[in-house]
Amino acid sequence: MDFIIQGLSLLFVPKVLLILAISCVYGLFVGAMPGLTATMAAALLIPFTFFMDPVPALASIVAMSAMAIFAGDIPAALVRIPGTPSSAAYTQDSFELTKQGQGEMVLGVDVVFSVIGGLIGAIILMVSAPLLAEVAMTFTTFEFFWLAALGLSATVMVSRGSQVKGALAMILGLFLSTIGVDITLGFPRFTFGSVELLNGVNFIPAMIGLFGLSEVIRNVMEPHIAYPIAKVRAGKIFYGMTALVKKYKLNITRSSLLGTFIGILPGAGADIAAWLAYAVSKRGSKEPEKYGTGSIEAIVDAGTANNACLAGAWVPAMVFGIPGDSITAIVIGVLFMKGLRPGPMIFERSPEMVYAVYFSFILANLLMIPFGYLAIKTSAQMLRVPKKILMPAILMFCMVGSFAINNSLFDVGMMLVMGIIGFFLEANGFPVAPVVLGLVLGPILEKNFMMSMIKTEWDFLPFFYRPVSAILCTLTIIIWFFPFLAAFLERAKKKNQV
Amino acid sequence: MEKNDWIAGGIFIALGIGIFILTIPFPSLDKGHPGPALFPNILAALFIFFGLLLGLKAKKPSVDKPLENSTAAASIPKNIGNAFFILGIIAAFMVLESWLGFLLTSFFLLFLLMKKLGTSAWKSLTLSVLVTVFVYFLFYKILRVPLSPGFLSW
Numbered sequence: 001m002d003f004i005i006q007g008l009s010l011l012f013v014p015k016v017l018l019i020l021a022i023s024c025v026y027g028l029f030v031g032a033m034p035g036l037t038a039t040m041a042a043a044l045l046i047p048f049t050f051f052m053d054p055v056p057a058l059a060s061i062v063a064m065s066a067m068a069i070f071a072g073d074i075p076a077a078l079v080r081i082p083g084t085p086s087s088a089a090y091t092q093d094s095f096e097l098t099k100q101g102q103g104e105m106v107l108g109v110d111v112v113f114s115v116i117g118g119l120i121g122a123i124i125l126m127v128s129a130p131l132l133a134e135v136a137m138t139f140t141t142f143e144f145f146w147l148a149a150l151g152l153s154a155t156v157m158v159s160r161g162s163q164v165k166g167a168l169a170m171i172l173g174l175f176l177s178t179i180g181v182d183i184t185l186g187f188p189r190f191t192f193g194s195v196e197l198l199n200g201v202n203f204i205p206a207m208i209g210l211f212g213l214s215e216v217i218r219n220v221m222e223p224h225i226a227y228p229i230a231k232v233r234a235g236k237i238f239y240g241m242t243a244l245v246k247k248y249k250l251n252i253t254r255s256s257l258l259g260t261f262i263g264i265l266p267g268a269g270a271d272i273a274a275w276l277a278y279a280v281s282k283r284g285s286k287e288p289e290k291y292g293t294g295s296i297e298a299i300v301d302a303g304t305a306n307n308a309c310l311a312g313a314w315v316p317a318m319v320f321g322i323p324g325d326s327i328t329a330i331v332i333g334v335l336f337m338k339g340l341r342p343g344p345m346i347f348e349r350s351p352e353m354v355y356a357v358y359f360s361f362i363l364a365n366l367l368m369i370p371f372g373y374l375a376i377k378t379s380a381q382m383l384r385v386p387k388k389i390l391m392p393a394i395l396m397f398c399m400v401g402s403f404a405i406n407n408s409l410f411d412v413g414m415m416l417v418m419g420i421i422g423f424f425l426e427a428n429g430f431p432v433a434p435v436v437l438g439l440v441l442g443p444i445l446e447k448n449f450m451m452s453m454i455k456t457e458w459d460f461l462p463f464f465y466r467p468v469s470a471i472l473c474t475l476t477i478i479i480w481f482f483p484f485l486a487a488f489l490e491r492a493k494k495k496n497q498v
Numbered sequence: 499m500e501k502n503d504w505i506a507g508g509i510f511i512a513l514g515i516g517i518f519i520l521t522i523p524f525p526s527l528d529k530g531h532p533g534p535a536l537f538p539n540i541l542a543a544l545f546i547f548f549g550l551l552l553g554l555k556a557k558k559p560s561v562d563k564p565l566e567n568s569t570a571a572a573s574i575p576k577n578i579g580n581a582f583f584i585l586g587i588i589a590a591f592m593v594l595e596s597w598l599g600f601l602l603t604s605f606f607l608l609f610l611l612m613k614k615l616g617t618s619a620w621k622s623l624t625l626s627v628l629v630t631v632f633v634y635f636l637f638y639k640i641l642r643v644p645l646s647p648g649f650l651s652w
Contacts (some may be wrong), residue, residue, distance in 0.1 A: 009521045025621065047641075048641070051641045051642075162552075162555070163554065164548055164551050164552050164555060166544070167544075167548050168506075168510055168549070168552065171541055171544045171545055171548065174537075174541055175517070175538070175541045175545070178537055178538050178541065182533070182534035183614075184527060184532055184533050185525060185527070185534055187525060187533070187534040189521075189524070189534055189538065190520060190538075199638055200532060206527035213584075213588075216584060217581045217584055220577060220578070220580040220581060220583075220584060220615060221577045221578060221581050222556050248597070269565060291575055297507075372647060386617075388612065388616050388617050389612065389617060389621075389625055391611075392608050392611040392612050392615065392626075392629070393608075393629045395587065395588075395611065395628060396582065396604060396607075396630075396633055397633065399588060399591050400559075400633055400637050400643070400645070401601075401606075403595075403643070404641065404643040404646075407643065407644055409595065409596070412588065412591065413592060415588075416585065416588045416589075420585070423581075428502045428506055430506070445537075446537045449537075450536075450537075453531075455526075458531055475505045475519065
């Protein structure tokens with residue numbers, strides 16, 4: 001009970017609440033702007049979190065990401081362009097309903113069901129994280145090695161597009177993590193005499209480059225388009241929502257659970273949660289023919305799942321130090337920056353901070369109702385901000401933000417290199433998220449492996465005969481062979497049909 | 499995308515070979531156990547393996563789905579000059595910031611970029627000043643980041 005009160009007292013401070021409110025507005029703006037992503041917003045937020053205490057730093061990321069994921073629904077409904085990839089699954093349905101004169105209801109559903117999904121996800125996080133942390137307390141270097149391996153394997157498995165490209169992106173991230181002084185002998189690896197590289201690739205400029213600069217480059221290459229914005233009266237967006245909540249209570253439960261579970265899987269983000277919830281919803285619906293032509297049920301399911309996913313991604317991040325998505329990878333980087341090591345010990349050493357994070361989720365989702373309403377009211381103005389003005393401003397933030405961490409122009413150069421890498425990867429169909437997860441998980445993987453090997457004098461057996469290790473190892477191997485198994489089953493199914 | 503996959507596969511294979519070469523002088527642990535070179539060498543082998551796989555897959559008809567919301571993945575770039583301009587702006591920032599100072603560098607580069615992207619001269623001028631002052635206030639005054647005053651420090 002003491003920790004709950006301490007957590008609340010850390011959060012309900014005027015300065016923290018002000019930061020939270022600013023982060024909400026920032027998240028809403030970025031989320032509502034087509035072409036800008038929540039991950040980019042998180043990357044640009046890190047230089048500011050560097051100067052904050054841990055609780056406001058984490059609360060600002062929580063609030064910003066929740067708002068950005070919801071705000072992506074607004075341009076989906078008004079201009080048929082998802083603000084973030086998480087809204088892509090139900091963009092067509094949202095816009096079709098807007099064309100049919102139901103835009104007001106669609107926007108209301110977007111707010112209300114995002115809030116419900118977010119709250120359920122937060123409750124699952126609050127219940128499951130401490131239980132899992134108790135289990136994780138018994139983990140040694142062997143289990144942490146397998147956890148990192150499992151996380152990386154899952155990242156490749158769920159990566160969008162080709163899994164080979166996902167694997168290469170992840171290996172690139174792992175390789176970048178090896179740059180700098182190695183952990184066994186303190187030997188400098190791939191530094192080419194650079195003093196700045198001895199501490200490795202600085203995480204913040206790397207994130208800003210991969211997600212911020214690459215987005216700027218992509219956006220300035222696209223021709224300028226003035227979106228025709230559908231006119232929607234947004235006076236009574238919450239009218240009739242109680243009836244919809246009652247009608248779709250089973251959908252809410254199913255999609256919240258699915259979204260949170262997808263969030264827990266490393267590498268799978270809110271966009272995958274929305275697509276899966278959409279597919280499951282269509283399969284279970286009494287009106288599947290409406291999907292794609294304006295189904296409110298589709299919006300309810302996918303909109304609930306993508307917001308529930310956010311809290312889910314924090315479960316492995318907080319309990320094991322394994323990020324659930326790109327945003328939590330950034331969160332882990334922020335925690336390290338603050339001298340905090342995410343993992344089970346954080347529940348013992350800083351329980352008040354853990355509770356503050358839980359309450360941040362609850363508060364951010366509750367704030368979504370007034371802030372979301374205001375965002376909808378001002379959406380027409382937000383969507384009219386031209387990219388030819390926005391992109392130079394974002395670029396300046398990228399450069400100064402990278403510089404701000406070490407007051408070093410070397411970091412601006414690092415941001416430039418990572419931006420070019422991120423742009424070329426994405427332009428050629430390589431997902432960028434596995435690079436980040438590789439960068440974060442690489443040191444965990446290598447450190448735990450080398451420590452285990454030195455401890456056992458190069459005896460591999462403890463990696464396999466310790467019970468939890470064996471389970472994690474089996475799961476990892478199943479993930480490796482899953483694509484082959486799926487292809488084999490598919491072929492067998494086709495043969496049977498013939 | 500297939501030709502690009504061939505090239506990308508080749509780049510990753512070359513990277514793998516490069517890592518193998520660079521790790522040759524890395525020391526070993528006691529009793530000859532692998533040390534700092536172990537992890538990079540495993541990654542190098544994986545680069546080569548998956549690079550080859552990517553090249554081989556490129557021979558077959560591609561089944562890759564384009565990335566959602568990523569027009570870059572599917573479309574031919576229309577304004578490649580703008581991308582190079584952005585890179586030039588960053589390089590110029592790195593060279594000019596300590597000499598001209600943040601205020602002048604930021605104003606000058608923002609003005610150039612906004613003009614290049616098609617904003618009118620007056621708008622570019624006004625917005626460059628506003629953005630520069632806002633960034634300066636936020637980072638220098640609030641966050642106490644020591645942005646260079648340049649020759650204005652006189």
